Structures are given as C-alpha cells and as structure tokens.
Amino acid sequence: MTVAEKEVNPHFEDFLFDWNQKFQFLVGGYGSSKSYHVALKIIMKLLEEKRTALVMREVYDTHRDSTYSLLEEIVEGLDLSDHIKFSTSPMKVKFPNGSRIIFKGMDKPAKLKSVNNVSLIWVEEASEVKYTGFKELIGRLRHPTLKLHMILSTNPVGEDNWTFTHFFKDELNKRFVLDAEQLYEEKSVVVGDTFYHYSTADDNLFLPLDYINQLEELKDYDPDLYRIARLGRFGINGKRVLPQFAVQEHQKVMRSILDIDNPIKKVGMDFGFVDSYNAVLRMAIDPKKLYLYIYWEYYDRDKTDDVTVEELKEFKESQERIKADSAEPKTIRYFRDQGFDMVGAHKFKGSRLQYTKKVKRFRKIICSDRCTNTIFELKDLTYAVDKQGNIIEDEFKIDPHTFSAIWYGLDDYEVADLKEQAKEKARTRPRRERR
Template structure:
C-alpha cells in the first residue's frame, strides 16, 4: 500500500481506534470525509473480515459521494481493482480480498437497515440529515461480538437543533429548561480534538487542509458578506444557525434593473417550474434564470392563481405553448402533466424522492444571491419572510416551513436537474489527485 500525504490535524483521528463514537465536524473543504475514507480503508485492509456500513439519508446520493470517494482513495493508496479489491454497482459494494467489505445503505428505506448483520463499523456521512430514529436503528445493528465496534459521524455543524448537537454537545430538558451539557462546543472549537468517555471529538476548518487553493478559501470568506449563518458553518465550522429565515440572501429589484443585470450574465441558464394547486392551494409558475458563474438566481416572472381548472390555466399560460419553453412540474400530478402535454405544452415531471424537500431547499440556499423582480408580488410575499417551522420545544424543523410556499416548490421543480456550483462538494486536484 502506498503512503499518502495527509493533513497533519487529522493524524490523531486516523490513528485512534480506542473509541466507540467518532464525532467529526467542521467547515467546508476541511477534508473530513476524505480522511474518514482513508481511516476506514486502512482498517479494512489491515483487519480481515471487517464489514463496514456506509450510510447517508438518501441512497441515491451515495454513489457520487461516499462510494466514489472510497474508490478514489483506494487508487490513491495504490490498491488495484481485481488485484486488491472488487467493486459492484448494484447494489453498491466494495470487497477486499482479505474478506473485508463496504456496504452502502440509505435511510430513506429504514426497513432495510433491520436486515443488516455482522457490521462492526458504521460511517454516517452528513449525519445531521439522518433522522434520529434511523440513528437508533443503526446503533442497534452495531453489535459484532468479536471485533471492536465503532460508529463515525461526519457532518457540517449545521444547527444546534440537530440530534447530533443535542446528543453529543448541549441539550435542553423540555420539562424544566435545564441545560444538559455533555461538551460545550466552544471548548471543541478551541481545543480542536477532545477525548471524552467513549467519544472522540474532532473539529476542522478549511485552514487544516493544505491541499486547498487560496481561491476556495476566499470564496468561503466572501460568504460573510451575504449569509453570515452559512459563513459560520462553512468557514468557521461552528454550530448555530441563529436565524430561522430560509432564504436570507433574497434581494428585490425593479423590473428594469433586473433586466439590466440579466443582460450582463455571460451564459444565462433558463428554467421554469410549476407547482399545481386548486381550491385551497395555489398554482405557481415561475420563470427563472441562473448565473452559474456567480451563483445567482433570478426570478423575473410569475403566474399565480387558485380555484382554476387545467383548461383555464392552459389558456392563462398559452404563451408557454407557443414558445415551447420547457416547464418542470410537480411529479405528484401525472394526470395534469398528461393533459398539458396533450395540449401541446413542453412539460415534464420533476424528480421526487424521500428527503427531496430538504435536499432541494439546501440547493436553493447555496445561491449567493436570489434576485426577485418587484413584478412578482406573490414570490416576494412567500419567500422573503419564509421561515423554518419549529416544534413545541422550539427546535427547528429543517424540512417544514411556516407557510405552504408554492413558489418555493416551483423553484424546486424548475431546478431539479440543475446543481449549484456547491463549495461544499467541490473537488480540487493536486498532482492529478482530487481532494
């Protein structure tokens, strides 16, 4: 196996196998996932018959993240497919010739977690996206009676309302509001690595990753100018989204100013999204343009109505049939989509999956600016003050909102095949190796 150069701050984490829980949190680009992959592959090839379970909330996100990352690290370590390991695409699996293996599961089908046996290590990537019921089920699967058992949680520290924060840091007893402190997160930011009981805590930021280009760090620094909550998470790696506003980066523009800014976009990308309604809910159709280079979203036209039949709506939006513009619509309404197709509209169903509300909302939040034309009063009304819902204990519910925002749904659907140039998932190559 080749020796690899690793970030110095991660060496204690890589070498430690004395703890049951590993809580690995930090900002964007800190290399926590990459180093976790190194740690797990090293364990797999040094100890035969290790069965390692890799989990994310949504299964279909695993292939392009954890699975490909593990294969990339295998290559970096000099391990060759066919000689040292073999891979399988369906279901996803990586098996080493000493009997160790990686298996991959999503928590979007928690029943499948109950059939897993023989696991001695679990890696939960983006663990704050996984619901706590699934976490408890995973811990119940971790009971190998010969090999040591470990569970590794990796995440950005997105919210103090997350189960991760309440379980490993500070919780509040809802009966008497007493603070239950396991570890003050401020102590972790100062000490960076803490061993407490059966838990190993590791905190990292982009400065700990000497493979990052300075331009990436400059982009993270710039977040302070337009979204301080995201900057706190991404740049400083600290818990605590204090505000409840979903889209704090919204800016309103008059139609003429909007047009001028849109004309400056070098390569504009156009999208249209439609959310269906009827009696008590609204039909919302938005025209949008994306400035991919600057990560800006422009909402420049809206159609908003309720208590109308498909025939009436088709007349209202006749211009879309004439222009042939593609409309991405709510896949939960196949009959309506078929009707519009028969009428000559260029319309397709969006992709929906369990957890897609949360995934799509996070996508929209990654835009640097969201510009809304003042000619779109309903989008302004719904989106400017859109807030995350809270439960009776005051805890944030990150996939529920204070209102049913039909225009947000229209954005979800319109952009379902587009991905913002996420700082979080960007890769950088040094000597041909991605980080």
C-alpha cells in the same frame, strides 16, 4: 500486497490511528478534508482486520457521487485497485482478506434488516439523518468478537439539530456533554466513549487558496452559510423571529414586574393533545417601557381535558382570564363549565402574521429561567423559508406552542409600533415658543 504511501493533513494524523472510543464525531467546515480522512481510516482498518463496514447516508442514491466515489478515489491513489474491488449494483467494496463495505440509505429502512455482523459504521452528513435513524444504527452495530465503532461526519447546522443536542447540549432535557467552544479551541476532545474532532478549511493543506477566498466571501452576503462553511460552527440557522428575547433569573423577573406602574397581566393558552402541547403562559406587560415579561408556564401533552382542568385549577380559584385558541370551542366551553374564566381569542385570515408583528413590537421580551419550554422554543426561533430562500413571515422552522399562547394572551392588547410611538411623542412634546 504493497500499499503506496499517502500524504495526509497533520491535524488528522492522530484521528487516523485512534480506535480507542466507540463513537468518533467529526464536525467542521467545507473543504476541511474530514470525509476524506474518514474514508482513508476505514480502508486502513479493513485491510488490517476482517470486518464488515456499513456506510450510511439519509438517501441511498447520494452515495454514488460522494462516499462510494471517494473510497474508490483513495483506493486508486494507494495503487490497490487490483486488490480492492468495487461493484455498483448494488454498491459494495470487497477486500482481499474478506472485509467488505456495504452502502445503505435511511430512506430504505427495510434494507437494514438484512445487515448482520457490522462492527464499523460511518454515518456521512450525519445532521441529515434523523435521530431515530441514528438510534436504529446503534442497534445494528454488533459483532461477537470485534470492538465496535461508529464514525459520524457532518457540517454543523443549527443547535436544534440532534447532532448538537446529543453530542453537546440539550437545554430542554437539561443534558450537558461538552461545550462546543471547548472543541473549537482544542480541536480534538475525548469525553467518555466519544472522540470529538473539529476542522476547517485551514486544516487542509492541499486546498487551493482561491477556494478559501470563496468561503471568506460568504461573510459579506450569507452570514449563516459563512458560519457553517468557513467557521464550521453550530449556531442559529436563519433569521431569528424574536431577537429581543432574553432570559433572566426568576426572582429578578418577579422584582422587575413588581416595579412596574400598573402592570398589565395576561394569560394565553394553546391547546394540544397527542402530537402537540397544551401551553399556558402567564405574562406581564410594562406599557411604558414596552417590555413583555413571561414568568410562569404550563407545558404538557397527551392529557385529557379533565386532567388538564385539575392541573390548572389555580386559574379557576384566581379567576384569571385565559385567552385561548378559538379553534377549539368545545374545549373552551368545557373549561367554562368547570368554572374557568376562559374565552376564545379573535382569529381571522392573516391573524398569524399580525400576532407575530405585534409581539415583535416589544422592545424586550424577558423570560424567567424557570420557563424552560418557552426558552427552548423561542430563544432561537427562526422563520421558515420558501424554495427560493425567502422568509415566510408567518411560518417557523418548528411549531412553537408557547408563541401561540403569547398570541392568544395578547389578543386584546395593542402594542404601538415605532410610527405610532413617534406620533404619540410628538403629541405630548411641548411646542417650542416662537421667537
């Protein structure tokens, strides 16, 4: 069997023949040819060794016009169509040495139970697959004799996506693997049993110049997509809710609070139980500078009220007033019966939007580095969008319990907006003497 020569992009040459690591993670921009070279690599491996390869996407039907057609195109380009056979019902590929490729979707998890002796998995558009699905696939990767490999290819999305928190950095769980900036600079990195590969359209020598120009144009009207498609970098997807949010070392935050003339202290609480969290925040307001400081947090779930009361007993002793979610009157009454100074915040139709606007009026929101859950939820908090891509001003891409705690804690405090601030300055500014 004669295999036609195939020209490849130089940046992918090492990747094509490197099988030293179990995991290979490819990330990059649009048109970088990463999926093409993954498909070529798998074909070469299956011609060399008898293996069963599993190709995964989140939705099974999306294979037909992506991974399946790409593999078929490459086989035709190698003049191997007489030897490597494709069938569509179900989609599969058979090699002359007994190797085969099967296609599955995470939207049909029951079909995975029948998969056996898979030694090679390709997860295409990995960011679309759920983290639980990824971990399930690791369990399906097994063979009595062959070395195991999983290749993941994806465009970068937000840093809250599991592909970033697993392969790079998980701030919430204090887990660090690799600085993404190092990968962007070095283009390929090996960490432990994972080979990392980064590429952009510039690495695809066969890409038309007008396509690259189209990617460049995104910079002017869609900066989020420009970062993903042209630069191929992880980041924040969408418009940040609190662009003035900053993190400082705890002692510096406490010194700043001590320097405030007549600081206003507030405590807010959002209730949770199994799926959501009890979140309590201590805050301090500098009314002159319009700075909000967050210096203490409680964040836990799956605790009964009696356990939570015990864990928050310092508030009972200090008699700090806690403004809490008024949707839980029984819980508030229980806390009050236990000696807490807790009252419900005033909620009304449209209060989510009004609370959000209030918080956004602070010039700075400074959070202690000890409040790790608050940082995780608020530092990169972005608005949800509707089907047309328009921002929904009172909905967010995650459910930020600490943000709700801020809402309730500030229930009876009004932050002057810019118009009100201008009016106040005009009232207090000395009038010019008439000449």
